[in-house]
Amino acid sequence: MNLNQLELLRVLQETNFNLSKAAEKMFVVQSAVSRQLQLLEGELGAPVFERQGKKLVGLTPLGERIMEEVTLINVSKRNIQTIAEDFLHNRNGELHIATTHTQAKYFLPEPIRKFREKYPNIKIYIVQSSPTNLIDLLHHHQADIAICTEKLDESDDKLIINPCYEWHHVAVMPKDHPLSEGEITLERLARFPILTYSKGYTGRSNIEKAVADGHVGLDITLEAADSDIIKTYVRIGLGVGIIAATAIEPQADEDLIARDLGHLIPPSVTRFAYLKQLYLPTFCRFFIDELLRAAGRTS
Known part of the structure; x- marks a missing residue:
């Protein structure tokens, strides 16, 4: 067993067990990859990969356990190189x-x-x-x-x-919007179309928690991962945006009103x-x- 064979296992997993792609990444011919894998499995006394004909389709239970060790070896190799570079003040x-x-x-x-x-x-x-x-x-x-x-x-x-x-969320709207004045509640927000982040982005889970706890449904008509996109569609009148307070730029957004929602939505x-x-x-x-x-x- 040698480090090249262990590196081969890592590359095969990275390439979804594709022998030709693994050979390309390791700058060798496919037959050399197959030969090294055969030698390794012969030394181990059991197959590392499940096969359908000549095609590798997954790891055997032994292969799964071996890959855990291969991952540790790969991390150690990276660490050794990084430590050496750091020591030399690279x-x-x-x-x-x-x-x-x-x-x-x-x-x-x-x-x-x-x-x-x-x-x-x-x-x-x-x-x-x-x-x-x-x-x-x-x-x-x-x-x-x-x-x-x-x-x-x-x-x-x-x-x-x-x-x-x-940080916390704010509601953004044009200056003449009805929500630009008076207390903001979930009930008032629910009267307008809401533009906010896609699920999984920028505190969206906390918005959903506030809505669930308040037992008030919001009409979310547009979702985006980008705060600037949300502000763009607020500007053309599609609804009220709920975005991160950190995404407000005083000069660029001087045409909008930002109202704090810290009392409605938990901090993120x-x-x-x-x-x-x-x-x-x-x-x-x-x-x-x-x-x-x-x-x-x-x-």
Whole structure:
């Protein structure tokens, strides 16, 4: 058994057990992949993959258990390389941030500006996706850190999850809207079409909780993942928007009224997460410190 064979197992799982794709990723011919797999299974004394003819269709129970160890080995390889680079004060590298549009536009600019001042040669990649997919990006080593409000499950024992900042929702509307004056209640909101976030985005679960607790149904006629899209359709008269207070820009949104909904909708908490077993390089720890500083917290 050698490291190349173990790497082959990882690549096969990544490529959905496709031998030709695995061979391409490992820069060898398919016959070499098949031969290495045959040698490994011969040494182990049992098959690692389930087969239909010559096609690999899944892992055997033994294969499932072996892949757990292969994952640990892969993490260790990454850590060794990162530790060595950190020890040598390597200021050339990459920071991959997985987040949503709202965080990327309204929260991250200042931490990223500070990061760029400190580490001008580190390349920054921002991957915008759904909260559910952000966690998958961490687990598949396609992101170093994920930042979002929804879907960070505290029960995920493979992640370190920390609170970053607390925020609340606001109702946005044109200045001449009936809700621009007087007390806002769920009953009053229910009289108008509501434009808000798609399920799973930016505190939508807290909006649903407030509606359920208040026993008042809201007429949600438009859902979007992007705060700017919601504001656009508020401007053309499609309804009242419910968005994150952090998404209000005083100058750009001076034509709109933003009314606090903190008394109706529970506050939301944006969190950041990273893999527990991965060694964080110095520049990544610096970025986390800047996140907390921007949020008014200390690390």
